[in-house]
Amino acid sequence: xxxxxxxxxxxxxxxxxxxxxxxxxxxxxxxxxxxxxxxxxxxxxxxxxxxxxxxxxxxxxxxxxxxxxxxxxxxxxxxxxxxxxxxxxxxxxxxxxxxxxxxxxxxxxxxxxxxxxxxxxxxxxxxxxxxxxxxxxxxxxxxxxxxxxxxxxxxxxxxxxxxxxxxxxxxxxxxxxxxxxxxxxxxxxxxxxxxxxxxxxxxxxxxxxxxxxxxxxxxxxxxxxxxxxxxxxxxxxxxxxxxxxxxxxxxxxxxxxxxxxxxxxxxxxxxxxxxxxxxxxxxxxxxxxxxxxxxxxxxxxxxxxxxxxxxxxxxxxxxxxxxxxxxxxxxxxxxxxxxxxxxxxxxxxxxxxxxxxxxxxxxxxxxxxxxxxxxxxxxxxxxxxxxxxxxxxxxxxxxxxxxxxxxxxxxxxxxxxxxxxxxxxxxxxxxxxxxxxxxxxxxxxxxxxxxxxxxxxxxxxxxxxxxxxxxxxxxxxxxxxxx
Amino acid sequence: xxxxxxxxxxxxxxxxxxxxxxxxxxxxxxxxxxxxxxxxxxxxxxxxxxxxxxxxxxxxxxxxxxxxxxxxxxxxxxxxxxxxxxxxxxxxxxxxxxxxxxxxxxxxxxxxxxxxxxxxxxxxxxxxxxxxxxxxxxxxxxxxxxxxxxxxxxxxxxxxxxxxxxxxxxxxxxxxxxxxxxxxxxxxxxxxxxxxxxxxxxxxxxxxxxxxxxxxxxxxxxxxxxxxxxxxxxxxxxxxxxxxxxxxxxxxxxxxxxxxxxxxxxxxxxxxxxxxxxxxxxxxxxxxxxxxxxxxxxxxxxxxxxxxxxxxxxxxxxxxxxxxxxxxxxxxxxxxxxxxxxxxxxxxxxxxxxxxxxxxxxxxxxxxxxxxxxxxxxxxxxxxxxxxxxxxxxxxxxxxxxxxxxxxxxxxxxxxxxxxxxxxxxxxxxxxxxxxxxxxxxxxxxxxxxxxxxxxxxxxxxxxxxxxxxxxxxxxxxxxxxx
Numbered sequence: 001x002x003x004x005x006x007x008x009x010x011x012x013x014x015x016x017x018x019x020x021x022x023x024x025x026x027x028x029x030x031x032x033x034x035x036x037x038x039x040x041x042x043x044x045x046x047x048x049x050x051x052x053x054x055x056x057x058x059x060x061x062x063x064x065x066x067x068x069x070x071x072x073x074x075x076x077x078x079x080x081x082x083x084x085x086x087x088x089x090x091x092x093x094x095x096x097x098x099x100x101x102x103x104x105x106x107x108x109x110x111x112x113x114x115x116x117x118x119x120x121x122x123x124x125x126x127x128x129x130x131x132x133x134x135x136x137x138x139x140x141x142x143x144x145x146x147x148x149x150x151x152x153x154x155x156x157x158x159x160x161x162x163x164x165x166x167x168x169x170x171x172x173x174x175x176x177x178x179x180x181x182x183x184x185x186x187x188x189x190x191x192x193x194x195x196x197x198x199x200x201x202x203x204x205x206x207x208x209x210x211x212x213x214x215x216x217x218x219x220x221x222x223x224x225x226x227x228x229x230x231x232x233x234x235x236x237x238x239x240x241x242x243x244x245x246x247x248x249x250x251x252x253x254x255x256x257x258x259x260x261x262x263x264x265x266x267x268x269x270x271x272x273x274x275x276x277x278x279x280x281x282x283x284x285x286x287x288x289x290x291x292x293x294x295x296x297x298x299x300x301x302x303x304x305x306x307x308x309x310x311x312x313x314x315x316x317x318x319x320x321x322x323x324x325x326x327x328x329x330x331x332x333x334x335x336x337x338x339x340x341x342x343x344x345x346x347x348x349x350x351x352x353x354x355x356x357x358x359x360x361x362x363x364x365x366x367x368x369x370x371x372x373x374x375x376x377x378x379x380x381x382x383x384x385x386x387x388x389x390x391x392x393x394x395x396x397x398x399x400x401x402x403x404x405x406x407x408x409x410x411x412x413x414x415x416x417x418x419x420x421x422x423x424x425x426x427x428x429x430x431x432x433x434x435x436x437x438x439x440x441x442x443x444x445x446x447x448x449x450x451x452x453x454x455x456x457x458x459x460x461x462x463x464x465x466x467x468x469x470x471x472x473x474x475x476x477x478x479x480x481x482x483x
Numbered sequence: 484x485x486x487x488x489x490x491x492x493x494x495x496x497x498x499x500x501x502x503x504x505x506x507x508x509x510x511x512x513x514x515x516x517x518x519x520x521x522x523x524x525x526x527x528x529x530x531x532x533x534x535x536x537x538x539x540x541x542x543x544x545x546x547x548x549x550x551x552x553x554x555x556x557x558x559x560x561x562x563x564x565x566x567x568x569x570x571x572x573x574x575x576x577x578x579x580x581x582x583x584x585x586x587x588x589x590x591x592x593x594x595x596x597x598x599x600x601x602x603x604x605x606x607x608x609x610x611x612x613x614x615x616x617x618x619x620x621x622x623x624x625x626x627x628x629x630x631x632x633x634x635x636x637x638x639x640x641x642x643x644x645x646x647x648x649x650x651x652x653x654x655x656x657x658x659x660x661x662x663x664x665x666x667x668x669x670x671x672x673x674x675x676x677x678x679x680x681x682x683x684x685x686x687x688x689x690x691x692x693x694x695x696x697x698x699x700x701x702x703x704x705x706x707x708x709x710x711x712x713x714x715x716x717x718x719x720x721x722x723x724x725x726x727x728x729x730x731x732x733x734x735x736x737x738x739x740x741x742x743x744x745x746x747x748x749x750x751x752x753x754x755x756x757x758x759x760x761x762x763x764x765x766x767x768x769x770x771x772x773x774x775x776x777x778x779x780x781x782x783x784x785x786x787x788x789x790x791x792x793x794x795x796x797x798x799x800x801x802x803x804x805x806x807x808x809x810x811x812x813x814x815x816x817x818x819x820x821x822x823x824x825x826x827x828x829x830x831x832x833x834x835x836x837x838x839x840x841x842x843x844x845x846x847x848x849x850x851x852x853x854x855x856x857x858x859x860x861x862x863x864x865x866x867x868x869x870x871x872x873x874x875x876x877x878x879x880x881x882x883x884x885x886x887x888x889x890x891x892x893x894x895x896x897x898x899x900x901x902x903x904x905x906x907x908x909x910x911x912x913x914x915x916x917x918x919x920x921x922x923x924x925x926x927x928x929x930x931x932x933x934x935x936x937x938x939x940x941x942x943x944x945x946x947x948x949x950x951x952x953x954x955x956x957x958x959x960x961x962x963x964x965x966x
Contacts, residue, residue: 018753107764168757176757178764192764194757270501273936274651274659274677281590281661281675368850368938453756454937455851 018261021174022238025213028121029239029474032214045127045207046137051322053131053420057303058317062331071291072103073315073333080104080146081418083305083315083333085290085298086187088364090283098295100305100315101365102335102418103187106147107178110229111165113142114174114197115210122210123195124161124202125230130416131320132334134423138227138413139219142208160205164196172197175236178455179463180371183363185313185335185418187289190367190455193233213237217471221410224423228415228464235463236452239470240445249352251407251430252475258354258445259473265444266350272441276457279360279439280369287364311382313337316420337422339381340411343465344398344427346375347407348434348442355442356469357394357434358462371459372451375440393437401429408468424461426468445470501744504657505721508696511604512722512957515697528610528690529620534805536614536903540786541800545814554774555586556798556816563587563629564901566788566798566816568773568781569670571847573766581778583788583798584848585818585901586670589630590661593712594648594677596625597657598685598693605693606678607644607685608713613899614803615817617906621710621896622702625691643688647679655680658719661938662946663854666846668796668818668901670772673850673938676716696720700954704893707906711898711947718946719935722953723928732835734890734913735958741837741928742956748927749833755924759940762843762922763852770847794865796820799903820905822864823894826948827881827910829858830890831917831925838925839952840877840917841945854942855934858923876920884912891951907944909951928953 058073059066067074073083081104089096113124128140145159168176174195181189204210211219216234220226226234240259247253257263267275292298297308305315314336321329346357361373378392380399408428413419436442448466451457458466541556542549550557556566564587572579596607611623628642651659657678664672687693694702699717703709709717723742730736740746750758775781780791788798797819804812829840844856861875863882891911896902919925931949934940941949 021753168761169754173753173757175753176760178760192760270504270656270658270936271652274656277659277661277675278651453753456938 018238019241023241024121025174025237025239026241026473028213029217030214031120031212032218032474033212035215035218038209038211038215038219041209042127042137048323049127049129049137049207051129051131051133051136051320054319055420056317056319056331058300058305058315058333059303061317061333062319064317064331064333066292071293072289073292080332083292084187085292085295086287086364087290087294088285088287090285090362098290098297099184099312099364100292100295100298101187101289102185102189103289104146104189108146108149108191109143109162109165109194110141110191110233111143111161111194111196112233113161113164113202114195115199115202116197117210120212121197122212123216124204125209125211125216127207127209128227129322130227131318131322131332132416132418132420132422133224133227133413134421135224138416139216139225139230140227141229141233144229160208161202164198165194168194168196172199175233175238175453177236177453179232179236179452180366180456180459182414182460183366183371185365187365188367189365191229191232193236195233195237213239214474217474220412220468220471221408223411224413227413228460231412231464231467232460234467235458235470238449239473251354252472254349254352254354255445255469255473257352258356259449259470261446261450263444263446264351264353265447266355266442269447269450272443272447275441276360276370276372283362283369285362285364285369307338311338312379313422318420334420335418335422336420337379337414339379341424341461342376342378342380342395342398342427343374343424343461344376344394344429345465345469346394346398346434347428347430347469348432349430350433350442353444355444356448356466357436357440358443358448360439360441361459363459366456366459368456371462372448372457373459373462374465377459377461393440397431398427398429401427405430407472410468412464412468424464426465428465428469428472501721502724506724507604508657508720508722509724511696512700513697514603514695515701515957516695518698518701521692521694521698521702524692525610525620532610532612532620532690532806534612534614534616534619534803537802538903539800539802539814541783541788541798541816542786544800544816545802547800547814547816549775554776555772556775563815566775567670568775568778569770569847570773570777571768571770573768573845581773581780582667582795582847583775583778583781584670584772585668585672586772587629587672591629591632591674592626592645592648592677593624593674593716594626594644594679595716596644596647596685597678597680598682599680600693603695604680605695606699607687608692608694608699610690610692611710612805613710614801614805614815615899615901615903615905616707616710616896617904618707621899622699622708622713623710624712624716627712643691644685647681648677651677651679655682658716658721658936660719660936662715662719662935663849663939663942665897665943666849666854668848670848671850672848674712674715676719678716678720696722697957700957703895703951703954704891706894707896710896711943714895714947714950715943717950718941718953721932722956734837735955737832737835737837738928738952738956740835741839742932742953744929744933746927746929747834747836748930749838749925752930752933755926755930758924759843759853759855766845766852768845768847768852790821794821795862796905801903817903818901818905819903820862820897822862824862824907824944825859825878825881825910826857826907826944827859827877827912828948828952829877829881829917830911830913830952831915832913833916833925836927838927839931839949840919840923841926841931843922843924844942846942849939849942851939854945855931855940856942856945857948860944876923880914881910881912884910888913890955893951895947895951907947909948911948911952911955
């Protein structure tokens, strides 16, 4: 027993990480250098980083097969992912249904490498061409890699900058948390959302760019540019130092107050946690995997798996040829949405503090039953056909919002490694006070940030549209003082 | 769209719940009225609340059967719980094993009803005779009920005081979080740990007593008195107001500093969360249920299921006759441990702040792979036979601790509804500084309290022995200033 070892230095209370990290991120969010150079890099990279994606019948997909024993579509190596059937039983109007679902048990890394340049935190972003992107390149985290990627199952090149995320204890960690992927498409899939800061010199390789948080926030308003993984990680950053830039009663001030932790809030966090505990205790959603051909409402036809009524999504096959990516050629199944989805937030000011109306929503693929979702999360083309009483709450309000109440409205893509030309309208609408239905709560952005430090609280769609709302913290120069 | 509704009042920042709840609980922990009246009630209750438990062969258990299709032992109603086989694959020295495990998918309630009496928070505790208790009565939460209990599957009496926990939004919630049960005995079982305060008049029924937190803390030092569920809930209470009662450099002062949130700590919380994320991402423990008769190392013999080498535990059958409990007579399987287990914490003072050495430990029944466990969690009788290099780290140090370094040492029972005469030695030992092995971290009690607000961070054994360590916040009158 060696009691003679030196006790390591203990940081003084002022060095606790949240306030300092938030201060530096807030500074980065308020810094918006010209994006002209970025636009040039984007155009230049488009010329030599490309994927050529061609749909092919699922049953003629190189390396993939329908396993007669399990009834799943799997890769011959047993790695990557499989497409399985899921039978779901629950309560309520749609009491039971079957659907295909992606099972990918490994946890991938979505990592931002951060570094101070001229005293301001910058993030190394990758211009990445994923096979499902409808517009070629999108802005991706520094590292966006499945375990198969980085352990070499792809047989591809080494993932650049991976070493910064493999020994985080040696770096300064800003956030590191496993977050769920879409619970209606993936079975208990989680990715590791990481932001790691380095003080070492780092060269931006070809196809990588350093951006401030303010620049990233501006780019979020561009259609299909900031990819889903980037939005997920952005939502995990601490932001807001409690000092609104202006003392007016504008939207930006209410947003800044909402981001600051410990501010006035409608519900103390312990009550929010109790509400979540109550709902998870009561929820009775049960899901079990079944063979794909046991799904009554789905059929294999025309080389794809589709819903018999043409709803929801198809599972298709694609053959990919890539330039400037890890591997030159491969084939894989993908999910193709039947229509653009909606991820929409209602926000309101309560005593000058912005509150967001979050919905607690059970999804069959979630690890812990239910997570916080946007106010409205649905496929409007499908839901519009439902009788009024079955339509999602607040959908009509969102779709009929006056232009003056819309704070954010941009179509953004789902992850292009699994989703083919599929995306969601990301919408933020401000309203006056509305009472909360039982499955909804008005929460501050500070409370939501506290919850994103932990797994299983905010679903993918919630993180995605929250990143959009939080981007308004960076005011557009021409809109300054106008909101 | 009704925007005219009144906005509810928003609490001012000072009313945030943690500091106020902690202040009132700290006051309750420092209040220790005489326990003479309690001792009398305990003796009096022993005379009319009893269970008579008799072991019977598992295959002759009324209402239970071995299901040939599944290979599980289940109740004829399909409710309560089942005993299943579990096949576990992992890395490391014990790379694969099989074992019986209890599957009880419903979430029960472990609830403390709190109320101010003469300005001090008191808790309504139940003197409860569970069939597995070796000493009859133990101190149980106000409500300790499975869903079967309170939805009437038992066909028994209504659970007293249940109404206070069924609509928590109407009460003042101090804590409300689902926590795991033992991950090596239960398959993804969680109970809802609740502390709810009422201002309504509440009569203590026969067999119930009002106790301060200080009284509960003193009673923890009594062998087999405070039951496992009570210890679990106690660990979820916010405690410590940052004002140590003395300014000396004694153990009590270091403990009080450790309980205060935001105090100096060896590792910022973000680094602790990153370490947990890293371990959960890397862990490759896979478990699947199998028929009981497929477990190679287990046999059904003598009316029970036992490990062929006589290790670990038996699954036995019991017939219970109860007086003063919900149902008069029933039969059920139970788990009987082969030896007393050890739940032991090493603590040290770092710059005057107590730190606890926690271990991150994967268990096959846990919902999220790994949780924080005590420094040592094992069956010493079994582990003592292992060669030195395979013995759990710190076991020898714990077992050879000098009396002067032992801060807590009491044998306490496992939950008497599922475990038959089974318990653990709860041990807290103080040491000088020791470096952390990779799977261990020195954490403050404030950090551990922050984590217990959420599910899946602290395992049952950790919460149980932490409740014991935290009980030392209430100083024994005769030991005051001596620690």
